Amino acid sequence: MHTILMFLVLFFHFHIFKAHPNCFCVHAITHVCSLATIDRLELVMPKYAIKGGDATLKCDHSVPLEQLHKVEWKKAGVKIFQYVKGRTPPFRYFPTAGAELNKEHSSEKQIQLSKLDFPASGSYSCIVSMETPIFSKETESHELTVIEPQDSDPIITFNKDTYEIGEILEANCTTSPARPPPHVTWLINNERVDDSLTKPFSNGRLHGHGYFERKSSSTTQLSVEVSELHGGEDGVLRLTCMSTIPGYVSHNDKYADIRQHSVITISQKNLNNIFPLKLHQHSPDKVCR
């Protein structure tokens, strides 16, 4: 009896031991082994960061610490950070243009780039390596863009003070300088104006992949025929200029920088049934960043 038990215990150990270091056994008895994979590996990082500020890049993966061997970070294919489990010290930092690696907030899970400057813009990726079995996987690379935001709200100027029905209202929205130059979106009564009615005049000089050498403003002109519709039921026409980095985004995305300015025009038709629309400069709407 004693010998049989011993044999079973040994046999059991042997199976666990043999199977574990080389492969994941899907079924312990039939020894069907699957190739090693990393189920979840994702780089979580912001698309934009403010010059002088910092950005945290997370390497989110499903490898448990006991199977983890190494985590590396690359900027444009060049290694900037390395964690090797069990090595003393486990972390190595490599110099990278336009940023400092914040040691306090960098670990096997994430890195933090501090004191950001424009050269820190570019593509980042992380590579996770497993010990058993030996296996590495790299995330897709993601772009970080360092921006210098606007200092103030955009300014709206008009070609006239009053308009009659059928006349062309021409307005310019000029943004405060930023890098890259902000994108302008015009809204009439809170609805986005069709591109055919707007014309951009960009002051910034394009450099390389959309980078600008200095902060610059941008101007976008709106030309629209004043129709009775614009006056609305209450005779109020609200023109809004949104100046943002990046350009107009969908609901789930965020702006890195947003400023806006609205102008209310009041039609006098409610008073005496005639236009013109009179322009009233409305104090800028407060927008939280």
Ligand SMILES: *[C@@H]1O[C@H](CO)[C@@H](O)[C@H](O)[C@H]1NC(C)=O
């Ligand atoms: C708008 O800007 C353009 C280009 O700078 C200029 O030619 C035009 O006169 C401006 N119009 C108004 C209404 O400010």
